[in-house]
Amino acid sequence: xxxxxRIIPITGIGEIDPGIDLGVLIYKALQEQQxxxxxxxxxxxxQKIVSKAEGRLVNLETIEPSEFAKAFAERNQKDAxxxxxxxxxxxxxxRMDRGVIISETYHGFICANAGVDExxxxxxxxxxxxxxxxDASARRIRGRLQELQYEQQPLDIAVIISDTWGRAWRNGQxxxxxxxxxxxxxxxxxxxxxxxxxxxxxxxxxxxxxxSSAAELVMGKIDRVPVALIRGYRxxxxxxxxxxxxxxxxxDMFR
Amino acid sequence: xxxxxRIIPITGIGEIDPGIDLGVLIYKALQEQQxxxxxxxxxxxxQKIVSKAEGRLVNLETIEPSEFAKAFAERNQKDAxxxxxxxxxxxxxxRMDRGVIISETYHGFICANAGVDExxxxxxxxxxxxxxxxDASARRIRGRLQELQYEQQPLDIAVIISDTWGRAWRNGQxxxxxxxxxxxxxxxxxxxxxxxxxxxxxxxxxxxxxxSSAAELVMGKIDRVPVALIRGYRxxxxxxxxxxxxxxxxxDMFR
Numbered sequence: 198x199x200x201x202x203r204i205i206p207i208t209g210i211g212e213i214d215p216g217i218d219l220g221v222l223i224y225k226a227l228q229e230q231q232x233x234x235x236x237x238x239x240x241x242x243x244q245k246i247v248s249k250a251e252g253r254l255v256n257l258e259t260i261e262p263s264e265f266a267k268a269f270a271e272r273n274q275k276d277a278x279x280x281x282x283x284x285x286x287x288x289x290x291x292r293m294d295r296g297v298i299i300s301e302t303y304h305g306f307i308c309a310n311a312g313v314d315e316x317x318x319x320x321x322x323x324x325x326x327x328x329x330x331x332d333a334s335a336r337r338i339r340g341r342l343q344e345l346q347y348e349q350q351p352l353d354i355a356v357i358i359s360d361t362w363g364r365a366w367r368n369g370q371x372x373x374x375x376x377x378x379x380x381x382x383x384x385x386x387x388x389x390x391x392x393x394x395x396x397x398x399x400x401x402x403x404x405x406x407x408x409s410s411a412a413e414l415v416m417g418k419i420d421r422v423p424v425a426l427i428r429g430y431r432x433x434x435x436x437x438x439x440x441x442x443x444x445x446x447x448x449d450m451f452r
Numbered sequence: 453x454x455x456x457x458r459i460i461p462i463t464g465i466g467e468i469d470p471g472i473d474l475g476v477l478i479y480k481a482l483q484e485q486q487x488x489x490x491x492x493x494x495x496x497x498x499q500k501i502v503s504k505a506e507g508r509l510v511n512l513e514t515i516e517p518s519e520f521a522k523a524f525a526e527r528n529q530k531d532a533x534x535x536x537x538x539x540x541x542x543x544x545x546x547r548m549d550r551g552v553i554i555s556e557t558y559h560g561f562i563c564a565n566a567g568v569d570e571x572x573x574x575x576x577x578x579x580x581x582x583x584x585x586x587d588a589s590a591r592r593i594r595g596r597l598q599e600l601q602y603e604q605q606p607l608d609i610a611v612i613i614s615d616t617w618g619r620a621w622r623n624g625q626x627x628x629x630x631x632x633x634x635x636x637x638x639x640x641x642x643x644x645x646x647x648x649x650x651x652x653x654x655x656x657x658x659x660x661x662x663x664s665s666a667a668e669l670v671m672g673k674i675d676r677v678p679v680a681l682i683r684g685y686r687x688x689x690x691x692x693x694x695x696x697x698x699x700x701x702x703x704d705m706f707r
Contacts, residue, residue, distance in 0.1 A: 200670075201458060201460050201670070202458070202459040202666075203457070203458055204457040204458075204459070204666070205456050206455070206456070292706070294705050295703075297705070299705065306621075307620075307621040361657070364619060364620070365562075365619070365620040365621075365704070365706035366561075366562040366698070366699055366706065367628070367661065367697050367699060368638070368658065368696065368697050368703075369638045369656045369657055369661070369697060370655075370657055370658060371658050371661050371662050371665070382624070383623070383624045384672070386672075400625075401624045401625065402616070402624055402668065403619075403622060404624075404669065406622065406624070406626050406665070407665035407668050407669055408669065410626070410661070410662040410666060411457075411459070411662065411665060411666035411669060413657065413662055414457055414662055414666060414685055415456070417639070441623065441624075442622050442623050442624060443621070443622065443623070444621055444622060449620070450549050450550075450554065451547070451621065451706050
């Protein structure tokens with residue numbers, strides 16, 4: 198039987214300084230909202246605050262762009278230093294057209310600008326980079342929350358790091374998972390039969406992406422809600438990794 | 453200020469016969485669960501029951517496959533009649549590889565098998581096709597629910613028809629919107645500034661897709677929950693159309 202799902206915005210996280218302990222910050226924000234973590238809770242945390250907490254910032258003043266970056270930037274009215282950082286974060290360029298760079302990152306993600314973003318850091322022109330290992334980032338936050346909540350008995354919770362990405366063929370961006378801890382990234386219905394005895398064929402559902410998208414609905418962009426708590430979703434407990442969701446080249450028809 | 457979001461599975465819809473009035477069926481199911489529609493509610497309805505209600509079914513026995521369909525089916529151990537139906541529903545083939553057909557439908561959707569699915573209809577081998585005009589399907593359900601809820605004063609609600617699709621570069625499927633009525637498909641944050649005065653650049657969020665994905669989390673595949681009610685999301689009221697979300701060829705780098 199399905200049950201109702203709640204998606205609760207976590208506010209009051211405040212400013213993120215490099216080196217800050219994000220688990221502690223989220224725990225305090227939950228307490229402020231009189232929320233106690235329960236078994237089965239999923240916390241979705243936006244990449245932007247994770248990258249900042251981990252100091253994944255680049256000061257544009259320190260970047261010397263290559264000739265290639267300069268030429269592309271000039272043709273497309275871009276900042277050559279920004280293009281240079283995108284190139285450095287890219288393992289492979291999938292498309293480079295109309296001023297847009299779609300590349301594969303060293304994590305194996307395919308996304309615009311290798312996930313490099315302008316940052317909200319004050320006092321300079323900075324870019325944020327994706328976490329080096331976003332599964333590890335999710336594991337750290339999860340471990341910290343478990344410690345803080347119950348010292349004796351680790352709580353069965355999951356943490357997802359999400360980012361806002363475009364898609365092929367569809368306008369608009371949605372939130373997707375870039376780091377996972379504590380749950381299977383996919384729900385697997387293969388081999389099961391529906392109500393009429395048909396075997397379900399294509400039923401690997403990327404629930405970590407769906408949870409990320411669901412969380413975005415309470416985050417918005419201007420509300421500055423960097424964390425959402427999803428309560429009532431029955432995930433499959435596991436160590437979990439986002440790499441379950443990244444297609445390898447052998448099965449990817451759109452590289 | 454963001455508020456909490458609730459995603460409520462609507463059960464007890466039961467069997468769908470071609471020609472049935474889906475609005476009435478959903479209204480009765482809501483009543484069974486003691487739910488009264490409120491202004492701002494979003495109903496997400498799976499494509500499968502919409503296609504069935506609209507009689508978008510094809511009996512495989514009536515299909516004479518073309519030579520092209522036969523050759524592809526034979527190379528890939530497929531039913532040639534099924535392949536034939538997929539071809540007939542396709543305006544253009546984007547990829548045809550490893551037994552998978554990714555095509556553009558006459559609606560402008562790019563998806564596997566042109567959205568053609570095996571059906572749960574008893575007494576024969578049937579396929580379901582996508583609704584002819586899924587925005588119109590959403591509008592019909594929305595209009596019916598408005599009529600039934602308040603005769604005098606139409607309630608501000610939105611209806612989304614969703615389907616389960618794969619993505620480029622990512623494993624697993626997620627639910628996306630294929631028909632929309634009563635809301636803008638996207639939330640537009642362009643031109644707004646974040647807390648630090650940075651103008652938000654790429655902030656067109658495909659909220660109709662995110663709502664579809666969120667709804668899937670209470671639907672599952674085996675629970676037979678074909679409808680979800682999302683309460684607490686503040687969409688932008690509009691006539692709405694899914695075609696806001698379909699990229700035209702001029703901006704699509706991955707056709």
